[in-house]
Amino acid sequence: MALEKTRAIVLKSFPYGDTSKIARCYTREFGKISVIGKGIRKSKTLQSGYLEPLNYLDLMFYHNIKRQLQIFSGAEYVETWSALKKDVRKMSYGFAVAELTDKAVTGVEPHEELFQLIVDVLKSINDIDSNINLLFWYFEIHLLSLMGFHPSLSKCPRCHKELEGGRFSLEYGELVCDSCAGMGTLVSARAIGILRDTQHGTLEDVVSIVLRKGDRQEIGHFLSEYMKYHMEGLGEVKSLKVMEKVLA
Secondary structure: EEEEEEEEEEEOOOOOOOOEEEEEEEEEEEEEEEEEOOOOHHHOOOOOHOOOOOEEEEEEEOOOOOOEEEEEEEEEEEEOOOOHHHHHHHHHHHHHHHHHHHHHOOOOOOHHHHHHHHHHHHHHHOOOOOOOOHHHHHHHHHHHHOOOOOOOOOOOOOHHHHHHHHEEEOOOOOEEOOHOOOOEEHHHEEHEEEEHHHHOHHHHHHHOOOOOOOHHHHHHHHHHHHHHHHOOOOOOHHHHHHHHHHHH
């Protein structure tokens, strides 16, 4: 059992027994792992705070490939992201990023590009005060691509015509033109343009996109339907539902 050190994002955590805590983390070198901090909730050194969701850490743990639970040894903060944890909207989108990561990643294999995507999006949510939903859409689209479900937004995958509006087809699992679609969720030409800009732009480009009334609902609904179709068992993102109730 070797002592390892890796960069990590804490996705979720919960108490275990009377004194311990378990945290699920996405790490740069080891992928998704679970660690247990034994007795950490009674520690006088405040180590328990390290295992809170959305913390960005240098994580130290004793690694045993035969065990599902690794043993927490210690940690240091890489960045604290204080704004992310003080604002309800920012925190809700941060939890949504963590929730989607936890649900989408089923194995333990590391994926450095995905790890960096999570870090970059959470940092941007912390730093930027407007259009946070655009950052979340960026995360959704790029997560889909990294998981092998790259959304086709330029041409209809059935007839190969340029997409100028269309529908999300539950038959094909893709955005198709009106001629090929039949039934399905309508997606306007404007929404497709925003989705393309989000897919091909940087995070800095994305936050400058100007949204109109109705864009949020249309694009958010399409991405939610697309993700649920391609990622089995994904369901609703509970973090965003909680935010909608709090801010209603």
